[in-house]
Amino acid sequence: MDDHEKAITPNESLKLIEEMINRARNNFGDNGHLYLLWGWVIALCSLGHFVMWHFRLVAHPEMIWMVTWATMIYQAVYLRKRKKASRVKTYSDDILGYVWLVFVVCLALTAFVLIQYKERQALYSMFLVLYGVPTFLSGKVLKVRELTIGGVFCWVLAIASTFIIVKFQLLLIMLSVIVAWIVPGYAMKAKYNKQKLYGEGE
Amino acid sequence: MFKELDPILHSQLRLAVMSLLISVKEAEFTFIKEKTNATAGNLSVQVQKLKEAGYIEVVKQFKDNYPLTTCQITKKGIEAFENYVKALQGYLNTDN
Numbered sequence: 025m026d027d028h029e030k031a032i033t034p035n036e037s038l039k040l041i042e043e044m045i046n047r048a049r050n051n052f053g054d055n056g057h058l059y060l061l062w063g064w065v066i067a068l069c070s071l072g073h074f075v076m077w078h079f080r081l082v083a084h085p086e087m088i089w090m091v092t093w094a095t096m097i098y099q100a101v102y103l104r105k106r107k108k109a110s111r112v113k114t115y116s117d118d119i120l121g122y123v124w125l126v127f128v129v130c131l132a133l134t135a136f137v138l139i140q141y142k143e144r145q146a147l148y149s150m151f152l153v154l155y156g157v158p159t160f161l162s163g164k165v166l167k168v169r170e171l172t173i174g175g176v177f178c179w180v181l182a183i184a185s186t187f188i189i190v191k192f193q194l195l196l197i198m199l200s201v202i203v204a205w206i207v208p209g210y211a212m213k214a215k216y217n218k219q220k221l222y223g224e225g226e
Numbered sequence: 227m228f229k230e231l232d233p234i235l236h237s238q239l240r241l242a243v244m245s246l247l248i249s250v251k252e253a254e255f256t257f258i259k260e261k262t263n264a265t266a267g268n269l270s271v272q273v274q275k276l277k278e279a280g281y282i283e284v285v286k287q288f289k290d291n292y293p294l295t296t297c298q299i300t301k302k303g304i305e306a307f308e309n310y311v312k313a314l315q316g317y318l319n320t321d322n
Binding site for chain 2: 025032034035036037038040041043044045047049075108111112113115117118202
């Protein structure tokens with residue numbers, strides 16, 4: 025597009041508009057890094073918690089979840105760097121940022137409320153319900169089918185979790201993040217790398 | 227009667243820039259350059275014209291000691307773009 029004032033017909037104009045909107049939309053900016061990070065952290069924590077609890081290896085197996093605090097610090101640094109490096113801001117980035125923020129707040133409040141009411145046995149089931157919400161919405165907004173399916177899968181596991189004892193619900197948490205975050209994370213990473221290879225990426 | 231097509235938008239590169247910016251919240255100059263395949267010089271001229279028309283907002287700042295230009299469509303720009311598309315549809319409906 026080097027012509028300074030190239031005249032175009034109405035048909036060409038519409039084609040150009042369509043093409044440019046598609047180019048902006050097809051700019052897939054998420055490399056799946058945070059889905060993979062949190063997927064692996066939660067999967068390993070829930071597995072570790074289960075193993076230590078089941079085989080009575082330590083007095084407080086739940087302490088393994090302290091790893092998530094370190095992960096949060098890493099995430100904050102990573103997001104700051106990513107924001108700096110990003111050349112384009114989209115409305116969907118903003119929306120998804122708020123969706124995940126609401127998820128974290130709801131997760132913390134749910135844990136607080138259930139512990140206050142001494143309803144610990146419902147904790148993991150409620151976590152599974154909540155895991156499904158941002159995952160499903162992210163799948164729809166980013167048009168990543170694996171995430172949408174992962175969101176629904178979390179809700180199915182939430183129902184299933186009510187039929188098993190709390191200790192084994194930890195294995196459902198692990199299964200949920202494998203399907204809802206790890207599998208989509210690798211799919212997003214592949215899509216991002218492919219786009220970068222063909223020079224369309226961010 | 228045909229609606230007159232907005233001369234600011236009825237130019238290939240300016241229309242391409244507006245179509246990109248209507249799809250995102252804001253974009254850096256280098257991003258627009260890459261997506262439109264335009265040269266930096268030509269793009270600068272056209273961005274300036276869009277800015278003078280009040281269709282886009284251009285923010286110039288520094289990032290890691292390098293100049294950084296960011297563009298964002300304005301409310302006036304969105305209205306102009308919508309009117310342009312409506313006018314185009316008028317032309318095309320008559321053609322068919």
